[in-house]
Structures are given as structure tokens and as C-alpha cells.
Amino acid sequence: MTVVPALLLAGALAAGIAPGFGDAVAHAMSEATTAGLVDTSVHWTPPGVGLGLLSTALAVALAAAAVARPGLLAAPGRALPLRRLQSGHIGDYVAWLLVGTTVLGVLALPAVLSG
Structure with a gap:
């Protein structure tokens, strides 16, 4: 359970300390996201x-x-109704992800429709 956070922390530490590792990560991300059109350097x-x-x-x-x-x-007592909506079950996470995505979609819809 702690392997993934430990690997992420080790990678972040290596990107900041090891010479050239940060540039290699930036170059790989640039290649993956912009097909190498943007030259990035880390400093x-x-x-x-x-x-x-x-x-x-x-x-x-x-x-x-x-x-x-x-x-x-x-959390203050007035947050109790909100805490009851999230019990920690996987279905709650999926439901709230769907609600959040829907709200963002509704908020972005006018900008998408206007061009």
C-alpha cells in the first residue's frame, strides 16, 4: 500500500536532485504531449x-x-450532512466523479456552443 507513494516520492526526489534526470523527464513529457514541438528545459x-x-x-x-x-x-457540525453523502464506498466515489464531470460539462457548454 505504501509502494506507489514511495516510488512517486523517489521519482520526484530524483527529478529534483539527479543532474540530467529532470531534463530527461521534461524531454519525455514534451515528446509525449506535443510531439517534440516545444523544447522544454528544467531549472x-x-x-x-x-x-x-x-x-x-x-x-x-x-x-x-x-x-x-x-x-x-x-469538520464543523454544519458539514455533517455533506459527510453523510460520502460513506467511503467505491460507488460513492464513482457517483461523485460523475456528478463533478456533469457539472463541469454543464458549465463549459455555453463556451463550447458559442464557438
């Missing part, structure tokens, strides 16, 4: 590094708060 920028560190620190802080004080991040 680190100070804002990108800062946002990465900030998001990591925020994720660690929220995880620590959820473990140390579970009631602090609990």
Missing part, C-alpha cells in the same frame, strides 16, 4: 524553491496538528 528558480519549501513546511505543520490535536482540524 530551479528562487521562487520555485521557496514555494516548494513553504508548501512542505505547511504540509508538515498541518499533519503534525492533525496527529497531535485531531479535534482542532475536525
Whole structure:
């Protein structure tokens, strides 16, 4: 159960640390998505590094708060009807995926019809 997240984390770490690995991934993605028409290069920028560190620190802080004080991040009582709609069964996930896709389709329909 932890193999997939571990592989994804290892791949993300390798893409950021190993020289040339990030460029190889970017080149492969460019070939797969744009048939090589767009030349991509991967480089680190100070804002990108800062946002990465900030998001990591925020994720660690929220995880620590959820473990140390579970009631602090609990959903308020007014969210209980929404929580009852999602029981965790696979059918609920499929139903909500269908609802979300339908809502996005309805919202995009005017733009599609207008041209």
C-alpha cells in the first residue's frame, strides 16, 4: 500500500536532485504531449524553491496538528450532512466523479456552443 507513494516520492526526489534526470523527464513529457514541438528545459528558480519549501513546511505543520490535536482540524457540525453523502464506498466515489464531470460539462457548454 505504501509502494506507489514511495516510488512517486523517489521519482520526484530524483527529478529534483539527479543532474540530467529532470531534463530527461521534461524531454519525455514534451515528446509525449506535443510531439517534440516545444523544447522544454528544467531549472530551479528562487521562487520555485521557496514555494516548494513553504508548501512542505505547511504540509508538515498541518499533519503534525492533525496527529497531535485531531479535534482542532475536525469538520464543523454544519458539514455533517455533506459527510453523510460520502460513506467511503467505491460507488460513492464513482457517483461523485460523475456528478463533478456533469457539472463541469454543464458549465463549459455555453463556451463550447458559442464557438
